[in-house]
Amino acid sequence: MSNKTILVTGGAGYIVSHTSVALIEAGYDVVIADDLSNSSAGAVDGVRRITGTDVPFERVDCNDRAALRELFERYRFDGAIHFAAFKAVGESVDEPLKYYDNNVGSFLSLLETMRLFGVRNVVFSSSATVYGQPDVLPATEASPRKPANSPYGATKQICEDILRDAVAAYNSAGGPEEEGLRGIALRYFNPIGAHPSALIGELPRGVPNNLIPYITQTAAGIRAELSVFGDDYHTPDGTALRDYIDINDLALAHVTAIGRMLNDRQRQNYEVFNIGTGVPVSVLELVHGFERANGVKVPYKIVARRPGDAEAVWADTTLAATELGWRATRTLEQTLRSSWRWEQQLKK
Numbered sequence: 194m195s196n197k198t199i200l201v202t203g204g205a206g207y208i209v210s211h212t213s214v215a216l217i218e219a220g221y222d223v224v225i226a227d228d229l230s231n232s233s234a235g236a237v238d239g240v241r242r243i244t245g246t247d248v249p250f251e252r253v254d255c256n257d258r259a260a261l262r263e264l265f266e267r268y269r270f271d272g273a274i275h276f277a278a279f280k281a282v283g284e285s286v287d288e289p290l291k292y293y294d295n296n297v298g299s300f301l302s303l304l305e306t307m308r309l310f311g312v313r314n315v316v317f318s319s320s321a322t323v324y325g326q327p328d329v330l331p332a333t334e335a336s337p338r339k340p341a342n343s344p345y346g347a348t349k350q351i352c353e354d355i356l357r358d359a360v361a362a363y364n365s366a367g368g369p370e371e372e373g374l375r376g377i378a379l380r381y382f383n384p385i386g387a388h389p390s391a392l393i394g395e396l397p398r399g400v401p402n403n404l405i406p407y408i409t410q411t412a413a414g415i416r417a418e419l420s421v422f423g424d425d426y427h428t429p430d431g432t433a434l435r436d437y438i439d440i441n442d443l444a445l446a447h448v449t450a451i452g453r454m455l456n457d458r459q460r461q462n463y464e465v466f467n468i469g470t471g472v473p474v475s476v477l478e479l480v481h482g483f484e485r486a487n488g489v490k491v492p493y494k495i496v497a498r499r500p501g502d503a504e505a506v507w508a509d510t511t512l513a514a515t516e517l518g519w520r521a522t523r524t525l526e527q528t529l530r531s532s533w534r535w536e537q538q539l540k541k
């Protein structure tokens with residue numbers, strides 16, 4: 194029996210490269226498609242080296258329907274994982290049309306092309322950002338979504354709704370269940386870390402917005418000191434709480450999600466899962482944990498809160514554990530070591 198073939202869009206990015214490795218290691222054939230507008234082909238090389246496969250890379254803009262159709266004519270896909278999206282929150286506020294066009298447009302193009310070619314299974318990369326500041330913690334999948342803080346956040350909510358509606362509509366068409374669309378949205382909390390080989394990892398462009406790349410660059414001497422955004426939150430040490438999930442664990446959640454749809458063809462409904470650890474960690478705990486794990490110093494100063502930041506967000510992971518059988522397994526120490534290994538090899 195031939196392997197199942199999975200299209201991953203946005204394939205040259207951080208989350209996708211790790212997911213591609215996990216899919217290949219689980220026995221899937223993977224086709225990576227990306228327009229390289231926000232990433233580099235280096236990540237694809239990393240995937241090839243880690244897996245020892247010549248995974249195909251196709252330079253395709255998912256917003257280009259003709260190009261997408263041409264891709265679906267050349268490969269017979271069993272499913273798709275849609276990562277292709279712009280993700281800079283601040284930029285999305287300045288250039289909303291660019292974000293709606295790219296993030297929503299590319300998902301619509303993908304779903305329409307999937308329908309045209311009878312491809313039934315799709316995983317969408319969503320985000321804990323849809324919860325805003327949850328009223329009750331930890332956030333469950335049933336927690337209400339809050340009005341988005343940015344066009345970026347809005348595109349995640351809109352794409353979730355598009356998937357929900359498409360799955361509902363195309364499954365109620367009355368045809369055999371084989372014709373239905375199946376969809377899973379994975380709401381990522383804060384993905385961090387790198388592959389143990391340090392061949393792939395997060396490659397921020399310019400000054401990092403996210404905490405871990407800023408910490409690793411500060412430890413490496415590229416940045417003088419980390420700014421900790423606020424120590425007057427209502428949290429044990431005053432700094433904000435997040436749920437930091439190892440990128441390799443997160444990658445495996447996609448393997449489980451796509452397998453759930455492929456192996457249970459009766460499954461009709463749209464599903465949403467939190468992908469986190471369930472453990473809140475403060476900014477200062479992460480800084481000190483990084484210092485301890487790696488034996489390095491991370492100079493920091495406390496500055497004002499960053500506008501738009503939530504005080505505390507962490508996941509209830511019960512549903513992913515009971516339904517998907519997935520849970521995070523790496524320790525924070527392991528993950529923080531992998532972040533530092535990745536940063537260190539970047540200068541080589």
Ligand code: UDP
Pocket residue numbers: 383402403404405407419420421422423433434435476499502
């Ligand atoms: N943060 C910080 N300094 C930085 C970057 C981030 O103190 O240079 C804090 C930020 O305020 C938040 C946490 O670290 O409380 C995680 O931020 P990140 O941007 O990584 O992810 P977010 O949860 O905002 O998506």
